[in-house]
Amino acid sequence: MMPDLDEYKWIIPDFVWELDELIDFEKLIKALPDADDLAKLLPDFDKIGESFASLKGFLSPGAPGETAFRATDQGYDNDKQFKKVSDKEKIDQLQEELLRTQLKYQRMLERLEKENKELRKLVLQRDDKGIHQRKLKKSLIDMYSEVLDILSDYDASYNTQDHLPRVVVVGDQSAGKTSVLEMIAQARIFPRGSGEMMTRSPVKVTLSEGPHHVALFKDSSREFDLTKEEDLAALRNEIEIRMRNSVKEGCTVSTETISLSVKGPGLQRMVLVDLPGVISTVTSGMAPDTKETIFSISKAYMQNPNAIILCIQDGSVDAERSIVTDLVSQMDPQGKRTIFVLTKVDLAEKNVASPNRIQQIIEGKLFPMKALGYFAVVTGKGNSSESIESIKEYEEEFFQNSKLLKTSMLKAHQVTTKNLSLAVSDCFWKMVRESVEQQADAFKATRFNLETEWKNNYPRLRELDRNELFEKAKNEILDEVISLTQVTPKHWEEILEKTLWERVSTHVIENIYLPAAQTTNSGTFNTTVDIKLKQWTDKQLPNKAVEVAWETLQEEFSRFMTEKKGKEHDDIFDKLKQAVKEETIKRHRWNERAEDSLRVIQHNALEDRSISDKQQWDAAIHFMEETLQSRLKDTESVIEDMVGPDWKKRWLHWVGRTKEQNIRNETKNELEKLIKCNEDHAAYLANDEVTTVRKNLEARGVTVDPCLIKDTWHQIYRRFFLKSALNHCNLCRRGFYYYQRHFVDSELECNDVVLFWRIQRMLAITANTLRQQLTNTEVRRLEKNVKEVLEDFAEDNEKKVMLLTGKRVQLAEDLTFIDSAELNPNFFFNLVKISYCCFLTSKVQLLPSH
Secondary structure: OOOOOHHHOOOOOHHHHOHHHHOOHHHHHHHOOOHHHHHHHOOOHHHHHHHHHHHHOOOOOOOOOHHHHHHHHHHHHHHHHOOOOOHHHHHHHHHHHHHHHHHHHHHHHHHHHHHHHHHHHHHHHHHHHOOOOOOOOOOHHHHHHHHHHHHHHHHHHHOOOOOOOOEEEEEEOOOOHHHHHHHHHOOOOOOOOOOOOOOOOOEEEEEEOOOOOEEEEOOOOOOEEOOOHHHHHHHHHHHHHHHHHHOOOOOOOOOOOEEEEEEOOOOOOEEEEEOOOEOOOOOOOOOOOHHHHHHHHHHHHHOOOOOEEEEEEEOOOOHHHOOHHHHHHHHOOOOOOEEEEEEOHHHHHHHOOOHHHHHHHHOOOOOOOOOOEEEEOOOOOOOOOOOHHHHHHHHHHHHHHOHHHHOOOOOHHHEOHHHHHHHHHHHHHHHHHHHHHHHHHHHHHHHHHHHHHHHHHOOOOOOOOHHHHHHHHHHHHHHHHHHHHHOOHHHHHHHHHHHHHHHHHHHHHHHHHHHHHOOOOHHHHHHHHHHHHHHHHHHOHHHHHHHHHHHHHHHHHHHHHHOOOHHHOOHHHHHHHHHHHHHHHHHOOOOOOHHHHHHHHHHHHHHOOOOOOHHHHHHHHHHHHHHHHHHHHHHHHHHHHHHOOOHHHHHHOOOOOOHHHHHHHHHHHHHHHHHHHOOOOOOOOOHHHHHHHHHHHHHOOOOOOHHHHHHHHHHHHHHHHHHHHHHHHHHHHHOHHHHHOOOOOOOOOOHHHHHHHHHHHHHHHHHHHHHHHHHHHHHHHHHHHHHHHHHHHHHOHHHHHHHOOOHHHHHHHHHHHHOHHHHOOHHHHHHHHHHHHHHHHHHOOOOOOO
16 A cells, blocks of 8 residues: 655655665565454444434534534444445446546536537627628638638649548448438438448538538538428438439449538538448449449548548448458558547447457457547437437437446547547647648749749740630631631632632543534534533532532631741640631531522523633633643653653663553554544544554564553544644634634634633633632631530530640649639638638647637
8 A cells, every 4th residue: 555656756865765775665564464454453433423323412402513513423324334345346336436427527518518509609690690790701611621622623623632631531331431420410411321332422521610500512502401301301312413413424433522511500610521432342233343443532532641531430240341441551551640430339239249349449459450549439220210319319328328338448538429520620620730831832832833934934925724725726716717708709719610620621521522522513513512511510510519619618728727827826726726627627518509509500601602702712712722731741641651751761761661561652653553544533443443453563573452452542542632622723713703603604613612611601600609609608607617616625624635735735734723813812812811720729729620
């Protein structure tokens, strides 16, 4: 029974401690009697009490010593009740008394908190009604949640990481995560399902104090009254709908965060993020990558060095089956930011054979993970219709009668969700106070570095983010489309006429002019021409003209889109312009009625044969000469390829002919003799003529195939015909006078000139008609399509990221994010206010939650 004075040696003089060298205290202690012997030596207090009672009768009621004797009498009455008990019973009695005292003070604390809650509610209601005529300021937790929302939005778009604290709630599926959150929020706000995965995306819940118990989403103005069952059901349904809408097709869970704010009197201020429950196996109906996706989402939130990990473990199942504890221990091996919560302790106490196992779980001896604190909670009897108040009463009643507290396996501050929420809130705000100022400084430093890099690389350019660049490119593209309307009619018609003739010239020469020219008289020539022109106009010409007009519009549009504007040209838009051009061209369709109207116009133009003046006659001859010369040049090139180089080229370039070219050259010479003998020869060789040419060549030792002879004849006769037509064209230069007299009393016939005049006039009229369609209709429709494409691209962020790329864009995007004071003035302002509040509370040793 001697006290331990080791800690007070510095108070007692040294000589006292030298007494143990002179006196053997161990022998002295052994010589003293034990407790039972001492009890025998003590006087019989019962008899002494009876003696005092007998003296009591001799004393009068008003005697001065009455009060003293009464006190003595009471003391001896208590001594009568004293019994000798064993040490174990004394300990049990003391523990029960301690538990009763704790529960007594707990009830007193709850009563005071309830009164405080009512008072705060009255104060907040008075502020709402404007009694003090001042605007109700935003609470600190609301400002902090707003900062997290801004960072969350930018993190999803730009992959930036913040290190601001939030409470991350993780646990195995059906471990009771949602129930713990509901107890902290004091409302049944989450959808529930028996064994089914209900949390399909992260849910950020911001808890704050307010006069009314309400909930609202970040992107909605509707308030859900959490005291009404109808609003609670509507809120649960809305959360479930948002979760399912956020899940992409073919997936089971989503990475998109649903932001929810819950206000109410007495709520602890903090930000919690409820994550999908960790699963061990993928069941039917789930996507194959569900397990890995949940793991990656959990790791992404837990790897934040300032995130508080609220690890939820089901106490009613074997600890060895837990998956989440291994995951948490990997992310926080030292347990410096982990709070362990054991749920369903009532079932655990009922089902577990050894209560010491629960104590080992609570103390973290069964898991490899470490934690700041360990808590045990009860979240109801498993009935989804239970109210929060009934769950609280059941939890309090359970722990009041539980052996876990009576046997000191659990301490009083480690049980109930009330104590848990207080501990989590204090830990959260402590982490906020330590990290928010550091995070604000990190943003400022990053902003300075990015601004310096921008000034060095792009000193003469404004900082435009991807959306601003898109708007600038959009205006440029629309200006370029409008430039199409500034193209002169002359330019349009020249391009259209030239392109259309290039497209139809082969058909006109090969299928109309050459067959008609083989006829013997002018009547047959004109008849053949009229029939073939009519067939051509009905079937092919309008469609060819529309194709040419559409291709011309595409070329002009592409030219304006890709043309560089000198020093003002910004190549960062080239990819976007190309994509807009391709998509617009894909969507644009020419007016379907254009072909019908064009067919009538072309048919009328080709039927007209009246050349009004000499100028038109000369223009037709010039057009005919250019066409025939172009065809003659092409024919000469084909013949040269067939027979090989002539003797000059062979000597100058030292090249020779192939065997086939020698054969074709001999065949050509023989066929040219045939034409010289008969200049009025028909366009085709007769079979006996082919035989004669072949025998003449064989006589000179050249073996030739009849098909080769006919093929060579086609080109030789074509050259001869084109030269003859050109000579005839020269003769017709002075034939306008005979044309006016319809070639009466004249051997000169210039019907081919009239044909080319009809073709030329049709081309001019068609080009004029197409130009009108372009400028009046198609350019405007094209502009409308461009606007639609740009609007679609503006709504497609992935498209913008793909089309507007490069270091400059990324740097501007980072600067825009850091420079959030322009996009959202509350961002840095909130950070500064939070930092300042944390500074003030640190000076008075309080947390912002207080």
